[in-house]
Amino acid sequence: MIEKVKFGTAQMLSPTPVVLVGCAHRSLGRNVLTIAWTGVDCSDPPVVHVSIRPSRFSHRMIKESGCFTVNVPTREILKQVDLCGVVSGRDGDKFARAGLTPVDGSAVEAPIVAECPVNFECRVIQIVPLGVHDMFVGEIVGRSADARLVSNDRVDFSKVPLVVYVNGEYWSLGERIGAHGFSMR
Numbered sequence: 001m002i003e004k005v006k007f008g009t010a011q012m013l014s015p016t017p018v019v020l021v022g023c024a025h026r027s028l029g030r031n032v033l034t035i036a037w038t039g040v041d042c043s044d045p046p047v048v049h050v051s052i053r054p055s056r057f058s059h060r061m062i063k064e065s066g067c068f069t070v071n072v073p074t075r076e077i078l079k080q081v082d083l084c085g086v087v088s089g090r091d092g093d094k095f096a097r098a099g100l101t102p103v104d105g106s107a108v109e110a111p112i113v114a115e116c117p118v119n120f121e122c123r124v125i126q127i128v129p130l131g132v133h134d135m136f137v138g139e140i141v142g143r144s145a146d147a148r149l150v151s152n153d154r155v156d157f158s159k160v161p162l163v164v165y166v167n168g169e170y171w172s173l174g175e176r177i178g179a180h181g182f183s184m185r
């Protein structure tokens with residue numbers, strides 16, 4: 001048996017993805033921020049969420065525009081990912097400051113991040129106030145990926161140097177160690 005002790009930090013469920021979220025607003029312009037409180041919530045309809053503090057500049061943009069994009073970064077742009085999570089779009093064009101390229105989404109009025117190989121376009125279907133974060137639940141209404149990664153309608157993530165977030169640190173992934181259902185074969 002593993003001996004267990006209680007510990008204090010409630011949300012220490014690791015790893016989580018770390019993504020760049022794109023948003024736009026008719027009078028505030030475009031913005032991008034880094035989000036680690038995110039995940040997949042439903043397969044049909046395809047639904048994901050991002051949890052955002054009301055103090056973030058992006059919060060109002062997403063609330064009022066009703067859409068956002070989720071962009072999967074790679075370790076090659078990790079510095080930009082971190083920057084987008086420590087400076088605010090209130091203080092100027094964050095895309096320009098980070099050297100990232102906004103590209104108009106094809107399904108929603110929010111930009112995708114060109115440097116991210118996988119992009120999801122989402123329409124907000126619910127906003128759930130949880131406490132210090134509001135959870136924006138979004139239905140995926142558009143998706144695109146680097147053509148070199150896609151075959152049979154699926155993204156080959158083995159070719160993507162993914163980054164995850166672990167207790168305040170960025171980690172890369174190791175090797176593939178199994179596949180869904182392998183225990184039954």
Ligand SMILES: Cc1cc2nc3c(=O)[nH]c(=O)nc-3n(C[C@H](O)[C@H](O)[C@H](O)COP(=O)(O)O)c2cc1C
Binds near residue numbers: 032053082085
């Ligand atoms: C790795 C990382 C993960 C983050 N995750 C979240 C998150 O899940 N929710 C949130 O509200 N802020 C999160 N932040 C903080 C925001 O990205 C940060 O406050 C950002 O400057 C907000 O930008 P904005 O004011 O332009 O919207 C994270 C920051 C980093 C570096």
